[in-house]
Amino acid sequence: MIVFPNAKINIGLNIIARRPDGYHNLETVFYPIKINDVLEVIEADELIFESSGISIPGDVNDNLCIKGYYLLKKDFPKLPPVKIHLHKNIPIGAGLGGGSSNAAFFIKLMNEKFELGLDADRMEDYARILGADCAFFINNKPVFAFEKGDEFEPVKIDLSAYKIVLVMPDAHVSTAEAYRGVKPAPVKETLYDLVQMPLADWKRHIRNDFEGHIFNAHPVIRGVKASLYESGALYASMSGSGASVFGIFKDTPDLSHLEESCQVFYDV
Numbered sequence: 657m658i659v660f661p662n663a664k665i666n667i668g669l670n671i672i673a674r675r676p677d678g679y680h681n682l683e684t685v686f687y688p689i690k691i692n693d694v695l696e697v698i699e700a701d702e703l704i705f706e707s708s709g710i711s712i713p714g715d716v717n718d719n720l721c722i723k724g725y726y727l728l729k730k731d732f733p734k735l736p737p738v739k740i741h742l743h744k745n746i747p748i749g750a751g752l753g754g755g756s757s758n759a760a761f762f763i764k765l766m767n768e769k770f771e772l773g774l775d776a777d778r779m780e781d782y783a784r785i786l787g788a789d790c791a792f793f794i795n796n797k798p799v800f801a802f803e804k805g806d807e808f809e810p811v812k813i814d815l816s817a818y819k820i821v822l823v824m825p826d827a828h829v830s831t832a833e834a835y836r837g838v839k840p841a842p843v844k845e846t847l848y849d850l851v852q853m854p855l856a857d858w859k860r861h862i863r864n865d866f867e868g869h870i871f872n873a874h875p876v877i878r879g880v881k882a883s884l885y886e887s888g889a890l891y892a893s894m895s896g897s898g899a900s901v902f903g904i905f906k907d908t909p910d911l912s913h914l915e916e917s918c919q920v921f922y923d924v
């Protein structure tokens with residue numbers, strides 16, 4: 657069975673408080689975008705993980721698909737071994753939730769392939785264990801997220817009339833690095849209300865709290881955001897913990913001046 661895990665962007669990201677468990681409470685809006693990996697699972701004699709495309713740093717046993725397999729295996733001991741092939745297109749260290757999406761799609765795939773009978777809520781519960789971003793990808797619809805980013809309220813946002821462009825500069829930011837540098841603060845107005853404003857007003861009201869210190873550490877990312885505004889973006893922001901930056905445009909912009917140093921994904 658083959659599935660196509662997609663990426664997400666964060667529209668707004670406010671880090672509100674540090675939690676006793678070391679994580680942070682936040683507010684964000686997750687919006688799915690059309691940059692996809694390819695994930696194939698077939699039955700095999702032993703558990704095997706292979707990947708192609710962008711190389712994935714770290715130990716194979718830390719791959720979120722393998723972690724997902726062992727998580728399900730604990731509760732479903734009869735699960736047979738599988739061979740997992742992941743073709744990686746979603747940039748890593750990008751704030752696009754690629755690994756998290758792989759984990760959630762792996763759970764959904766296993767549920768369907770082996771008829772585990774899990775409903776969406778139960779799959780979200782498994783996904784939450786693997787990472788804060790993972791649960792969103794179970795339903796994979798635009799949502800306002802709060803707590804660790806793994807509790808949701810539906811939100812009505814439809815950007816289909818616009819062109820979303822995603823730029824990945826030559827910089828990588830790890831999520832842990834991003835959280836280490838941020839000062840949590842309560843919000844004056846909840847993002848849940850702010851995203852209901854007209855898109856033209858987002859620029860003045862909707863922020864990503866990671867941008868300040870990440871832009872200082874990686875000025876190239878600040879430059880990309882400025883370029884997107886200069887090219888006519890109605891709204892532009894770093895996604896999640898970076899390093900990718902998205903712009904929302906009325907019409908597809910000409911970003912050829914960025915293409916030498918950055919990877920540009922049009923109309924995602």
Ligand SMILES: C[C@](O)(CO)[C@H](O)COP(=O)(O)OP(=O)(O)OC[C@H]1O[C@@H](n2ccc(N)nc2=O)[C@H](O)[C@@H]1O
Binds near residue numbers: 753789803804831897
């Ligand atoms: C930046 C975002 O992508 C925004 O959507 C997410 O908050 C990150 O979610 P994620 O990559 O799934 O995060 P996890 O893999 O669960 O955690 C990675 C590290 O990020 C930090 N972390 C993550 C989520 C959160 N609400 N508070 C945190 O402090 C913790 O230091 C944790 O050790």
Ligand SMILES: Nc1ncnc2c1ncn2[C@@H]1O[C@H](COP(=O)(O)OP(=O)(O)OP(=O)(O)O)[C@@H](O)[C@H]1O
Binds near residue numbers: 713721896899
């Ligand atoms: N399936 C996977 N795809 C990509 N990275 C994975 C995967 N499974 C585990 N990882 C690990 O996650 C790390 C990337 O996570 P990191 O949070 O730094 O980047 P990210 O792309 O911004 O992801 P996110 O937006 O989910 O936080 C990689 O270095 C890798 O070791």
